[in-house]
Amino acid sequence: xxxxxxxxxxxxxxxxxxxxxxxxxxxxxxxxxxxxxxxxxxxxxxxxxxxxxxxxxxxxxxxxxxxxxxxxxxxxxxxxxxxxxxxxxxxxxxxxxxxxxxxxxxxxxxxx
Numbered sequence: 001x002x003x004x005x006x007x008x009x010x011x012x013x014x015x016x017x018x019x020x021x022x023x024x025x026x027x028x029x030x031x032x033x034x035x036x037x038x039x040x041x042x043x044x045x046x047x048x049x050x051x052x053x054x055x056x057x058x059x060x061x062x063x064x065x066x067x068x069x070x071x072x073x074x075x076x077x078x079x080x081x082x083x084x085x086x087x088x089x090x091x092x093x094x095x096x097x098x099x100x101x102x103x104x105x106x107x108x109x110x111x112x
Contacts, residue, residue, distance in 0.1 A: 002066040004037040004073070004083060005044045005111070007100060010058045021088035022062075034084035037064065037073075041110035047082070048100065048108030061111035063096035064089070 008024060016022055026032040038044045044061055052059065064085075066073055071087030098111040 003095075004039055004064050004066060005041070006035055006037050006062045006064060006085075006089070007044060007048055007052075007059050008062060009055075010060050013060055013062070013097070018091065021090050022094070023088050027088075034086050035071075035089055037083045037085060039083065043082075044100075045108045045110045052108070054106070056106075059100040059108070061098040061100045062089075062094050063098060063111075064093050065095045066093075068093040068095075 006024075012025060013022070022035075024032075024035055027035065036047075038047050048059065068090070069085060070090045070093070071085050073083060073085050075083045100111050101109045103109055
């Protein structure tokens with residue numbers, strides 16, 4: 001199996017309908033056409049610290065099974081380390097919703 005992660009604020013993910021495909025806030029708002037993902041737990045913590053530093057909201061790390069995705073998954077080019085899912089995320093591909101812990105100083109740690 002191949003896996004990737006997507007991070008999302010807990011409150012946003014919990015507010016989504018569980019019987020519909022998941023769409024992140026920027027996609028719903030029409031600002032993006034893809035879902036940001038990352039490979040590896042350490043990269044995910046680095047990504048959280050880069051893009052959400054100072055954001056006090058709790059986050060989840062969605063563990064995704066790439067073999068179950070119904071939307072295209074791809075890297076834009078070899079230089080990019082972060083892949084994208086082009087389209088909504090079918091719920092069957094979400095195999096775990098992991099707490100995304102933080103250190104005392106608020107920095108993200110690899111998911112539990």
